[in-house]
Amino acid sequence: MSSLLRLATAGSVDDGKSTLVGRLLYDTKSVLADQLDAVTRASVDRGASTPDLSLLVDGLRSEREQGITIDVAYRYFATPKRSFVLADTPGHVQYTRNTVTGASTAQLGVLLVDARNGVIEQTRRHAAVLALLGVPRLVLAVNKIDLVDYDEGTFEVIAKEFTDHATALGYGVGDVLSVPVSALHGDNVATRSDNTPWYTGPTLLAHLEEVPVAPDPHDEPFRLPVQYVIRPRTEQFPDYRGYAGQISSGTVRPGDEVVVLPNGQRTTVTSVDTADGSLEQAGSGASVTLVLADDVDIARGDLIAAAASAPDVTDEFTAALCWLASKPLKPGARVLVKHGTKTVQGMVTELSARFDEQNLSVEDGPETLALNDIGRVELRTAEPLPVDDYGHAHRNGAFLVIDPSSGDTLAAGLVGAPLSALGVG
Amino acid sequence: MQVRTDGREDCSQVRTDGPEDCSQVRTDGTNRKEPMTETHPPVALDAGLDAATDNLAALESEAIHIFREVAGEFDRPVILFSGGKDSTLLLHLAIKAFWPAPVPFPLLHVDTGHNFDEVIEFRDRVVAEHGLRLVVAKVQDWIDDGRLEERPDGTRNPLQTVPLLDSITEHGFDAVFGGGRRDEERARAKERIFSLRNAFGQWDPRRQRPELWNLYNGRHKPGEHVRVFPLSNWTEADVWNYIAKEKIELPSIYYAHERDVYWRDGMWLTEGPWGGPRDDEEVVRKLVRYRTVGDGSCTGAVESTATTVADVIAEVQASRLTERGATRADDRLSEAAMEDRKREGYF
């Protein structure tokens, strides 16, 4: 049985990200003959002698024409040990928007640098965004190592600088790995390179296959946002009433004491159902249907939480916003807040700080948050929400900010003060 | 169990409020049969049920979550259902998402008329077994009344767009589930799970909403709709492994069988309502199967001896051609064929 690892890649233009992703697909035999034919043909048309693997991933026509990557793309590859979903996030324009999107579901981030340039502005920013979003592990791929003659010293300097930066952002030393690679030639991507005898760590792919991903479910409190009330009223199930949702954190078992929020009623789980039968236990990520002991009033938008460690229910909270829209945010803005399965009206009452990812510092009281800015705000909502601190339970601390008139997603929201976890604000 | 007495909205009822004037609409919106196994003994938690550690369990949970979000937030969702492999998987997951209640959506088939009999037979049987409601939009009707014109090459896949959009408008569908997967083609790699379409069904890759965590934003203006792709993160191998694990029945043409075929445009085609071999095309009897099912005029069979799911999985693993490249002529027309059709409102 193979497990699933969701990863996000980030790097700045021309560091070789498309080539690296193409290389991963190619070396795991996830590229099939007709795709490779098309790429080989296109490469020959451009006068190249070997297939340009970056063409495997630059999918939209405008990208192929301009040689750029304009949007997050998802790639799939698998080895006998693991299946991978890779969010390929472009590095130049709108980088925060794309990195935030890719990072929101990632269990690991792969950052790319060009060995000739080392850690640059963009690398520091990407790492900060990944840290903010709580991506638990980072890999630095020191690419184009062939262009620095596979020099150990160059690699060591870059790896140390990056590790120092990552630990300043809160990563443990064991959560960060640097690998010298050549995406173009394949060194240390899937096969260990003879050109880097001084490197003793795993290849990039071996690391992706081995790195632990499953969170310890006992660490996080149980949370399930109710998506839908299942009430068949059929002959076979005349009285069945179940609350369907995907467990956002923790585990649940029959007999568990739970509380329904926001109204605060307590009850007991009698059954954890799926179409395949009832479960003795289910954990984070599982879509289940809970049957409860008491006749409590529950609808879509409610949260079922462990009674012993329930979140606060509040209509005022502090949050970090990653602003994703071209229209800037100003204090007093009226917005919609989508948290779990509930959407409520809200207002941004204060812009308290804007994060300067570059210097890892904050600017107090900014007048606006513009596209790609990350800031700390105060929010008020029309109805109270059962929110966790993002750092405590990611999914129940996450929300969307939506434009009430256009319906567009304006920002990714993280409840609490995750910026201070970065050592700032 | 208790029955809610407060009269508050809950969404667990089958929607039967679609226009019923179309002669092909089945109106028996009740589920009589239990789709899944009859008994539901408690089972111990094993790795196979753990979404954190098992690939297929994670994909299943993700898809179920998507179905339930749409049921909770949209007024009139519909599942595109052709009887093909991906749409059959889609329906299977929908049934699991709402068990033990019936699926709260109707199905829509945009029928090119260029069908394989086995697939239509299968489609109708599945619909009847689960007591579902099927809306059929026949491309032929659009051709007959002049809204569409047959193409010189006789292929009808590109003609599906107009009947699809007309049906969406006619029935007021606001969410349309499709079986598209991001691994199928490079342009799809960037498609969102919730893909907003304008009143003309068009997709604008530059105007996509960022999709964060598992929080989907389905807000749309009147006249717009959202295409929803619960299988976005599945690969062809995942689909087949899941079909094996869940013992999902498929139309027989997905498995190796003897068939009279002729070679055209690098594919084995078969005779059907779309026409047959030209004089210079030799008909041969071969052991073949289909990897995708679409308009028979441009869906090729592949030579195969795979008669079981396990055989097919082995074949897919060893395969050197992607599904679409192997068997869909329309996708090979141009490098950007899919991107163009998506912009036009095709899936």
Ligand SMILES: Nc1nc2c(ncn2[C@@H]2O[C@H](COP(=O)(O)OP(=O)(O)O)[C@@H](O)[C@H]2O)c(=O)[nH]1
């Ligand atoms: N020598 C060398 N060139 C590389 C390597 N990786 C990528 N390149 C080249 O760097 C250029 C930019 O690569 P690309 O993958 O498009 O970069 P992206 O903008 O980060 O996606 C291309 O000309 C690649 O062939 C590498 O490991 N070694």
Ligand SMILES: [Mg+2]
């Ligand atoms: Mg690129």
